[in-house]
Amino acid sequence: MAAAAGLPGSITLVGAGKMGFALLEGWVAQGLSGEGVTIVEPQPSPALVALAQERGFRLNPEDRAAARALILAVKPQALDQVAPAIAGEAGADTLVVSILAGKRIADLSARLPQARFFVRAMPNTPAAIGRGITGAYAAPAVDPEGRAVAEALLAAVGEVVWVESEALVDSVTAVSGSGPAYVFYFVECLTKAGVEAGLPEETAARLARATVAGAGELLRQSADATPATLRRNVTSPGGTTAAALEVLMAKDGLEPLLERAVAAARRRAGELSG
Numbered sequence: 001m002a003a004a005a006g007l008p009g010s011i012t013l014v015g016a017g018k019m020g021f022a023l024l025e026g027w028v029a030q031g032l033s034g035e036g037v038t039i040v041e042p043q044p045s046p047a048l049v050a051l052a053q054e055r056g057f058r059l060n061p062e063d064r065a066a067a068r069a070l071i072l073a074v075k076p077q078a079l080d081q082v083a084p085a086i087a088g089e090a091g092a093d094t095l096v097v098s099i100l101a102g103k104r105i106a107d108l109s110a111r112l113p114q115a116r117f118f119v120r121a122m123p124n125t126p127a128a129i130g131r132g133i134t135g136a137y138a139a140p141a142v143d144p145e146g147r148a149v150a151e152a153l154l155a156a157v158g159e160v161v162w163v164e165s166e167a168l169v170d171s172v173t174a175v176s177g178s179g180p181a182y183v184f185y186f187v188e189c190l191t192k193a194g195v196e197a198g199l200p201e202e203t204a205a206r207l208a209r210a211t212v213a214g215a216g217e218l219l220r221q222s223a224d225a226t227p228a229t230l231r232r233n234v235t236s237p238g239g240t241t242a243a244a245l246e247v248l249m250a251k252d253g254l255e256p257l258l259e260r261a262v263a264a265a266r267r268r269a270g271e272l273s274g
């Protein structure tokens, strides 16, 4: 197998849907190839079949053995069905990285009894274009090398941040996991506000979409500037932006609204794990 920066020598990917396939594409972009990679996916897409063939990955092989790292990327409700079939691959030395929303390490450990090393991770949808951010939590048994392996696997689709308690995975879910949807909704609202302001809908939609995409890119490229600095840079005292921000930054403005939204998502994540 062609070694790729920091990636382990043997990887089993279980579930190659949207997120699993995005991870696989990220590893491939880093040069991963060869039969050290096993993919378990009951309904492989034509793109997956082609990629597996091109890179020499093993797709749904009969003979399977414990891997250095096993990435669980099925829907959470498929865990009970999939666990018995992969228990052999999740061996005593295997690092199990789960991206299953709402499945606690205790749930995984109960279903994969041989495995001892678990990382729980929550990516988000920009992973599909390599621009995701993943919040991850490593169980205490995972050593620094295990963390490094998990980070290399997850970093293939964007940034990785570690949290130091499993409960905080719910907070990550509420901020960055669900976050892209908040931003898309913001674009919808800005479009509607533009229509209210007299613009044709198509024009308002283009303006809103490009504004959010452009502001996001500016934010990304201005790593040294805080969002507050960037905001102040476009806000002249007494000007138009200031007039709008006065509304958004009012006591009952965007901040308390987002706090309530994030709290609701966090609560729901907790309920789903229960």
Ligand SMILES: NC(=O)c1ccc[n+]([C@@H]2O[C@H](COP(=O)([O-])OP(=O)(O)OC[C@H]3O[C@@H](n4cnc5c(N)ncnc54)[C@H](OP(=O)(O)O)[C@@H]3O)[C@@H](O)[C@H]2O)c1
Binding pocket: 014, 015, 016, 017, 018, 019, 020, 040, 041, 042, 043, 073, 074, 075, 076, 078, 081, 082, 099, 100, 101, 102, 122, 123, 124, 125, 177
């Ligand atoms: N998408 C996101 O933004 C996002 C963000 C964070 C976390 N996640 C988590 O990522 C996981 C996957 O989400 P997704 O959006 O990628 O879902 P998805 O597109 O439905 O992918 C799940 C894949 O797993 C496959 N699968 C089902 N049963 C299986 C089995 N027994 N053995 C092997 N593979 C099996 C599914 O195949 P079939 O199509 O045949 O069922 C499907 O290809 C979920 O747990 C989700 O919570 C997703």
